[in-house]
Amino acid sequence: MAFYRPAPWQKPLSVALLIAALALPTLLTAIGQEFYVGFATRVLIFALAATSLNLVLGFGGMVSLGHAAFLGAGAYVAAICQQAGINEALLAFPAAMGVAGLFALLVGAISLRTRGVYFIMITLAFAQMAYYLFVSARAWGGDDGLPLTGKMAFAGIGLGGDTPLYYLALGCLALVMLLFGRLADARFGRTLQAIRENETRMEALGYAVFRYRLAAFALGGALAGLAGALLANLTGLASPNLLQWTQSGTLLVMVIIGGVGYLYGGVVGALILLVLEEFLVGLTPHWHIALGVLLLGVVLFAPKGVAALFGKRHG
Amino acid sequence: MTQLVLEQALNGLQFGLMLFLLAAGLTLVFGIMDCINLAHGSLYMVGAYFVAAAAQAADSFWIGLGAGVAGAAVLGLVLELSLFRRLYQRDHLSQVLATFALILIANEAVRVIWGPQPLMLNPPESLAGPLEIGEFFYPAYRLLIIGFGLAVAILLYLLVAKSRIGMWVRAGAANREMTEALGINVRALFTAVFVFGAALCALAGGLLGPLLAVQVGMGESVLILAFVVIIIGGIGSIRGALVGSLIVGTVDTLGRALLPTLLRALLPADAAATLGPALASILIYVLMAGILFFKPQGLFPARA
Amino acid sequence: MVEGLLEVRGLCRRFGAIEALKDIDFSVDTGEVHALIGPNGAGKTTFIHHVSGALQPDAGSVRFAGQDVTTFGMHRRVAAGMARSYQITNIFLGLDALDNVALAVQGRPDAGSSFRFWRPVRSETALFDEARSYLEQLGLGSKATTLAGNLSHGEQRALELAMALATRPRLLLLDEPMAGTGPEESARMVELIEHLARHVTILLVEHDMDAVFRLADRISVLVNGQLICTGTPEAVRNDAAVRRAYLGDHL
Numbered sequence: 086m087a088f089y090r091p092a093p094w095q096k097p098l099s100v101a102l103l104i105a106a107l108a109l110p111t112l113l114t115a116i117g118q119e120f121y122v123g124f125a126t127r128v129l130i131f132a133l134a135a136t137s138l139n140l141v142l143g144f145g146g147m148v149s150l151g152h153a154a155f156l157g158a159g160a161y162v163a164a165i166c167q168q169a170g171i172n173e174a175l176l177a178f179p180a181a182m183g184v185a186g187l188f189a190l191l192v193g194a195i196s197l198r199t200r201g202v203y204f205i206m207i208t209l210a211f212a213q214m215a216y217y218l219f220v221s222a223r224a225w226g227g228d229d230g231l232p233l234t235g236k237m238a239f240a241g242i243g244l245g246g247d248t249p250l251y252y253l254a255l256g257c258l259a260l261v262m263l264l265f266g267r268l269a270d271a272r273f274g275r276t277l278q279a280i281r282e283n284e285t286r287m288e289a290l291g292y293a294v295f296r297y298r299l300a301a302f303a304l305g306g307a308l309a310g311l312a313g314a315l316l317a318n319l320t321g322l323a324s325p326n327l328l329q330w331t332q333s334g335t336l337l338v339m340v341i342i343g344g345v346g347y348l349y350g351g352v353v354g355a356l357i358l359l360v361l362e363e364f365l366v367g368l369t370p371h372w373h374i375a376l377g378v379l380l381l382g383v384v385l386f387a388p389k390g391v392a393a394l395f396g397k398r399h400g
Numbered sequence: 401m402t403q404l405v406l407e408q409a410l411n412g413l414q415f416g417l418m419l420f421l422l423a424a425g426l427t428l429v430f431g432i433m434d435c436i437n438l439a440h441g442s443l444y445m446v447g448a449y450f451v452a453a454a455a456q457a458a459d460s461f462w463i464g465l466g467a468g469v470a471g472a473a474v475l476g477l478v479l480e481l482s483l484f485r486r487l488y489q490r491d492h493l494s495q496v497l498a499t500f501a502l503i504l505i506a507n508e509a510v511r512v513i514w515g516p517q518p519l520m521l522n523p524p525e526s527l528a529g530p531l532e533i534g535e536f537f538y539p540a541y542r543l544l545i546i547g548f549g550l551a552v553a554i555l556l557y558l559l560v561a562k563s564r565i566g567m568w569v570r571a572g573a574a575n576r577e578m579t580e581a582l583g584i585n586v587r588a589l590f591t592a593v594f595v596f597g598a599a600l601c602a603l604a605g606g607l608l609g610p611l612l613a614v615q616v617g618m619g620e621s622v623l624i625l626a627f628v629v630i631i632i633g634g635i636g637s638i639r640g641a642l643v644g645s646l647i648v649g650t651v652d653t654l655g656r657a658l659l660p661t662l663l664r665a666l667l668p669a670d671a672a673a674t675l676g677p678a679l680a681s682i683l684i685y686v687l688m689a690g691i692l693f694f695k696p697q698g699l700f701p702a703r704a
Numbered sequence: 705m706v707e708g709l710l711e712v713r714g715l716c717r718r719f720g721a722i723e724a725l726k727d728i729d730f731s732v733d734t735g736e737v738h739a740l741i742g743p744n745g746a747g748k749t750t751f752i753h754h755v756s757g758a759l760q761p762d763a764g765s766v767r768f769a770g771q772d773v774t775t776f777g778m779h780r781r782v783a784a785g786m787a788r789s790y791q792i793t794n795i796f797l798g799l800d801a802l803d804n805v806a807l808a809v810q811g812r813p814d815a816g817s818s819f820r821f822w823r824p825v826r827s828e829t830a831l832f833d834e835a836r837s838y839l840e841q842l843g844l845g846s847k848a849t850t851l852a853g854n855l856s857h858g859e860q861r862a863l864e865l866a867m868a869l870a871t872r873p874r875l876l877l878l879d880e881p882m883a884g885t886g887p888e889e890s891a892r893m894v895e896l897i898e899h900l901a902r903h904v905t906i907l908l909v910e911h912d913m914d915a916v917f918r919l920a921d922r923i924s925v926l927v928n929g930q931l932i933c934t935g936t937p938e939a940v941r942n943d944a945a946v947r948r949a950y951l952g953d954h955l
Contacts, residue, residue, distance in 0.1 A: 087798045148493055195689060199696045202436060202492060206631045207692050213624060214682040214689075221678035264821070272810060272820040272828075279796055279807055286794050289756065290811040291782035291871055292818065300819065330624065334438075334500045341497050373508035380501035384494050385486065 088278050089144070089269045089348060099262070106255050110248045122247040123319070128359050129254040130315045133261055135339040135351030137308035142337070143346035144269060145301040146281030150205050150333050151192065151212030155185040155306040157328030159313025161219065164231040164323035174239040174253070174314075181314035182307040188215075189306020193299045209330055216328040230324030237318055244318060254315050258352075261308055266348055277301050278346075342383055407538060408657040409650065414542050416649020417549025421604035422622060423629040423641040424556055425597020431636020432572045433488045433590055436495045439479075439502035440601065441623025445616070447472035447602025449510055452519040452614045461524040461610075469602045476598025480591050488590070507616050516616065521609035545607050552603070553642055560638045569593060625652075628688050634698030643699060648684050655683040707770060709734045709875055709905050715754060715764035724750045726929045728764070732875065737901045739908045739920035743949075747929040748909045749791065752879050755907070756788045757781040769874060783813050787873035791880045793860045797853035801844055801863050804852050805835035808870035838866040842896060858889030862896060875905045882912045894918060917941070925949070 106129075110122050138152045159181035166177035192211045199207055225231045236244035244250045268274045276297050280287045288294050317323045326332070335358070343354025361379070365372030426440045450471040455464025483502075487495050522528075523541040531540040560566035568589055571579040580586050605614075612618065629648050633640025660676030667675065691699065708731035715728040724747050732738045742748050753759040755766060757778040765774045773781050796804050809815055809831050825831070839845050842862045847855060852863060861881060868876055881897065882890045894915050900906065901919070910916050916923065917937045924934040927949045933940055940946055 088796075088803075142493075148496070150496070195693055199692055202430070202635065203631060203692060203696060203698075205436070205492065205496070206627050207689060209624065210628065210631075210685040210688050214685040217681035217685075218678050221674065221681065223674055267824075268821040270824045270826075271822055272818045272825050275807065275825050276810070276818045279799075282796055282798065283794065285758070285778075286790075286796070287811070288778040289782060289788055289790075289794075290808050290867065291779050291813070292811045293779050297818065331620070334496070337493075338497060338500060341493060345493065371508050371512055373504040374512075377501040377503075377505035377508070380504070381483070381498055384490075384498040384501070388490070388494055 087346075088282075089274065089346070091266060091270055091348075095266075095348075099266075103255075103259055107252075110251055119247065122251050124359075124363065126247065126251045126254050126315075126319055128356055129251070129258050130312050130319060131336075131339065131355040131359060132352040133254070133258045133315070134309050134312035135336055135343065135355045136258075136261060136265060137305045137312065137351070138336045139340045139343075139345065139347075139351040140265060140308070141302055141305035142340055143344075143350055144274060144277050144281065145298055145305075147197075147298060147302060148205050148337075149196075149208040149302070149305075150330065150337065151208035151210075152305070152309055152336050153330070153332035154192070154212035154215040154328050155189050155309035156313040156316070156332065156336075157215065157219065157323070157325070158185045158188050159310030160317035160323040160327050161225060161231060161313075162310065163237070163314035163317040164233055165225065167233055167237060168231065172237050173241070174237045174244070174318075177237060178311060178314045181310045183310075185310020185313065186303050186307030189309075190299065190303040192306070193302035197295060197298050197302065209333070212328060212330055212333055216325055216330075219325040219328060225323075228325065230322050230326070233317060233321045233323070236321075250315070250318055254319075257311060257315060261311075262348075262352070269348060273297070273300075281346075338380060342380075344389060403536060404657065405654075406536065408654055410538060410542065410546065411657075412650035412653035413646070414546045414549065414649075415653050416646040417546060417553065418604045418608055419622075419625055419629055419649050420549065420553055420642055420645035421600045422626040423633070423645050424638060425593075425600045426626050427630040427633065427636055427638065427641045428569065428593050429597055430630060432569060432576070432593060433484075434576075435484065435488050436492050436499065437484070438496060438499035438623065439506065440499075440597070440626065441619030441621075442503050442506035443472060443476065443598045443601040443619075444605045444622060445614075445619035446475060446506055446510065446605075447598070448521075448605030448609050448614045448618065449514055449519060450602060451606030452521040452609055453514070455521055456519075461522065464521075465603070465606045468606050469599050472602030472605075473595050473599040476595040477591070479598075480594040484594060485587075485590075503620070506619070511616050518613035518615035519609075521606075521614055523610040541610060545611075548603075548607060552600070556638060557642075565589075565592075625684070628684055631698055632688055632691050634700040637698075637700040640698055640700035647687070651687060652680075652684050656680040659683070707767070708732055709769060710755065710907065711765075711767040712755065713765050713767070715751075715766070716762045717750065717754065717759070718762055724929050725754070725761070728926075728929075728931050730924060730931060730934070732905060732907050733922075734874075734905055736921040737897075737906045737908060737919050739910060739916045739923045740926060741910065741913070741916055741923060742926035746926045748926055749879065750929075751926065752788070752877055752907075752909055756786065756877055782811070782871055782873075785872070785874035786877065787868040787871040787875070788877035789861075789864045789868045789879060789881060791883055793857070793864060795852045795860060795863055795867065797851070800849050800851050801839060801855065801859075801866075802832060802835055802848040804863055805838050805866050805870050806831050808867040809834050809838075812871055835870060838870045839863075841869070841899075842866045843892075856889075858885050858892065861885060861889070861893060865896065865900070869900065869904070873904060875907060876900065878906060878908045878910075880910055881908070882910055882915055890915065 109125055113119055113121050134156050141147050141149055162181040162184045163177050166180055171177055192208065196204055196207045219225065220228055236250060238244060239253055244253060276292060280294050280297055284294055313327065339354035339358050340351055342357055344350035361376065365375050422444055426437065429435055429437050447468055451464050451468030454467035455461050458464055487498055527540040527544055529540060530537045531543055560569060568579060568584050572586060572589060576586065625648060629644035630641055632647060633644030659680045660672065663672035663676045710732040712728055712730040715725055717725040740748055754761050757776055765772060768781065768784055768786060771784065773784060810818055836848060839848055842865055844859060844862055844866060847859060852860065855863060881893055885893060890912060897919055908919060920937055922934060923937055923940040925932050925940060925946050932949060933943045933946050
C-alpha cells in the first residue's frame with residue numbers, strides 16, 4: 086500500500102465540502118425535506134466512526150473486528166452521564182472518549198501481542214465480552230439499553246431538534262478530519278504507515294513498534310467513543326446492539342468500500358453505504374440481498390475501494 | 401446437586417461435540433486455504449433449514465437429515481466453485497468482507513423462502529422421551545447427539561490422522577507449496593474439504609434443530625463460538641478443534657448452570673443476580689483471551 | 705583483556721531437535737571489519753538474528769559496548785548503536801529514497817519523539833538534510849526523489865546501507881550485502897563498504913570470498929553451528945580444518 090500524502094486539491098475540496106455541509110440543513114428546509122437532516126447527521130456520525138476505524142485499519146494495518154465496542158462504550162458513557170445528572174456534552178463527550186480510549190488501550194495492549202487472524206478474533210472476543218456485559222447490566226437497561234431523557238446540551242445550548250446536533254456532529258467530524266490529515270502526514274502517521282508496510286524493518290530502525298500501534302488503536306477507540314456519544318444523542322438510546330459484532334462488520338464494510346488507508350475512505354464509505362441502504366430500503370424489504378450482492382461485487386471487482394477509483398496517491 | 405452437575409456435564413459434552421462439527425470444517429478451511437469464512441455459520445443455518453424443510457416434506461427426521469446434509473454439500477460445492485476459489489489468494493480483509501456479504505444474503509434469502517417464523521423440527525418419536533439409568537434421567541435424543549458427535553469425531557480423527565487424504569490435508573495445512581510440489585491436486589483437495597465442512601455444518605444444524613429453534617440469525621452466535629474454538633485450539637488443527645470444542649462446550653454450559661449458584665453463595669443476592677449471567681456469558685471469551693495471552697498461536701499450533 | 709565492542713559468550717540455540725548454534729564465543733573489536741563465513745545452512749543468519757535481537761538464545765550472553773543486551777529486543781539494540789542490513793532487500797518501496805533514509809534518521813533516539821501529530825514531516829528540514837547527506841555518502845544523491853521501488857537492485861542495496869548508517873551505528877551488521885548483485889555492482893559495493901569501514905565497525909556475513917578476503921581484518925568460520933576458527937585472512941586461508949570443512953582446494 087502506498088503512503089498518504091496530501092494532494093494539492095485536497096484542501097480546497099475539503100473547504101468546499103465543509104461549506105456545502107454547513108449549508109445543507111438550510112437547503113433541506115428550503116425544499117421541505119427537513120426529515121433528511123436527521124439522516125445526514127447519521128451519515129456524519131458514521132463517517133466519524135468509520136474514519137476512526139480507518140486510522141486503525143488503513144493506517145495502522147490492524148484488522149480489528151471489535152471496533153463497535155468502542156462506539157457502544159461511548160454511547161453508554163453519554164447515557165450514563167445524563168443519568169448521573171451531567172447533561173453537558175462538553176463534559177460527557179470527553180468522558181466518552183476517555184473511557185472508550187482507555188478501554189481500547191486495554192484491549193490493544195493484550196490483542197497486539199497476537200498477529201493476523203488471531204488479532205482479528207481476539208478483538209472480536211473483547212467486543213463480545215463488552216456486548217454481553219451490557220446485555221446483562223440491569224442497572225443500564227440490560228437488553229433494552231439505556232434511553233436518554235432527551236438530547237444533551239452543548240455549552241449550555243440545548244441540542245433539541247435535528248439541526249443543532251447536525252452542526253455538532255459536523256464540527257466533530259471536521260475537527261477529526263483535520264487532526265487525521267495532519268497526523269497522517271506528520272511523524273506519527275509516517276511511522277504508523279511504515280510499520281503497516283514492514284514491521285520488522287521498523288524495529289530494525291529502532292522504532293518501538295508496539296507503542297505506535299497501541300497509540301493508534303487507543304486513539305481510534307477514543308474517536309469511536311466520540312461517535313458513540315453523538316449517536317446516543319441522535320437515536321436517544323444507548324443500546325447493546327451498538328456493540329454487536331455485525332456493527333463492527335458494518336464499520337469494516339464502510340472503510341473497505343470507501344478505501345482502506347485513504348484519508349477520506351471512512352467518510353466516503355459511510356456515505357455510500359448509508360445512502361445505498363436508504364435507497365434500497367425504499368425499493369424492497371429484502372434489501373440485504375441487494376447489499377450483499379453489491380459488496381461481493383466490490384470485493385471481486387473493486388478490491389481497493391471506491392476512493393481508489395478516483396483518488397490518486399503518491400507512489 | 402449431583403444430578404444437576406452430571407446432567408450439565410453431559411449437556412456440555414453434547415454442545416461441545418456439536419461445536420466440533422462446525423469447528424472442524426472451519427479450522428480446515430482456515431488452516432489449509434488460509435481463508436476466513438464468516439459465512440460458515442450461514443451454512444449451518446441453511447443446513448438446518450434444509451433438514452427441517454425436508455423432514456417436514458418427508459415426515460421423517462432421518463430422511464430430512466440425510467437430504468438436508470446432501471443439499472448443504474451441494475450448496476457448499478457451488479459456493480466453493482463460484483466464489484471461495486477466488487478468495488483463497490486474497491487478503492483476510494477481502495475474505496471478511498465477501499463472507500460478511502454472504503451472511504447478509506443468506507439471512508435474507510432464508511427469510512424470503514421460509515418466512516420470518518422459526519421452523520419446527522421434531523426429533524424422531526422413538527427418542528422423544530427421557531432415558532432412565534438407575535436414578536438418573538437424561539433425554540434420549542441428547543444421548544443420540546452425543547453418540548453422533550463421538551462417531552463423527554472418531555471418523556474425522558481416523559480420516560485426518562490415518563488416511564492418505566488426511567495426510568494430504570495435514571500436509572496442506574502445514575505447508576501448501578510443498579504439498580503442491582509433491583503433485584497433490586490441492587485445488588480439488590480444497591473443494592473436497594470445503595464441501596465436507598458444509599456437510600458437517602448441516603449435520604450439526606439438523607441435529608441441534610429439535611433442541612433450538614431453526615431460525616434466521618442462528619448462524620451468527622454459533623459462528624463466533626466456533627471461531628473461539630479454533631482460535632483456542634490452534635488454527636488448522638483437528639485435535640485442537642476437538643479439545644477446544646470440548647473446553648468451550650463444557651465451560652460455557654457449566655458456567656451458565658453453576659456460576660449463578662456459586663455466586664449466590666459468595667455475594668449478596670442482587671449483586672449475584674447481576675454478575676452471574678454476565679460472567680457466565682463472557683466466560684469463554686475471557687478464557688480465549690487468557691489462552692491467547694500465554695499462547696498467541698493457540699493450544700495446538702498446526703504450523704510449526 | 706580489553707572488552708570488544710561486541711562480545712558473544714557461550715551462545716546456544718536449538719530449533720526442536722536441531723542444534724543451530726553450539727556454544728559460540730565470538731567478538732568484534734572496535735574499528736575492525738570482521739567477516740563471518742560458512743557454508744549454506746551453517747547458521748550464519750541465525751547467528752546474526754541473535755546478535756541483532758530478532759531471536760533470543762537458549763543460553764549464553766550478548767554484550768554490546770560494555771552493556772549486557774541479551775534480553776534486549778531489536779529496537780533497543782538499535783538504540784544502543786547496532787544497525788543491520790538485510791539479506792533480502794528490505795526498504796519501503798512506496799517511499800522515495802530520501803523518505804526512506806529520513807525514516808531511519810527519525811527512528812534515532814536523539815532525533816526526537818515520533819509521537820508528533822501535527823507538523824508535516826516534510827517540513828522538518830533537519831531530518832531531511834541529514835538524510836540527504838547519507839544518500840550522498842553512498843552515491844545516491846541524484847536519486848533522492850526516485851521511488852525506492854524504481855531503483856536498480858544495486859541502488860536498493862546501497863539505500864539499505866544508507867538507512868543502516870542513518871541510525872548512526874557503532875556496529876553495522878551486514879547480512880550478505882553482495883547477494884544478487886552483478887559483478888560491477890559488487891565491485892561498487894566493496895568500495896562502499898571499504899569507505900564505511902573508516903567510520904564504523906562492521907560485522908560482515910558474505911558468500912563472495914573475493915570480497916571477504918579483500919575487506920576483512922579478521923574472519924570467523926561457522927560450520928554446522930560451531931565456530932571452528934577465527935583469525936586473520938591469512939591464518940584462515942591456511943587453516944587445515946577450514947580447508948577441509950569449507951573452502952575446499954580452490955583457495
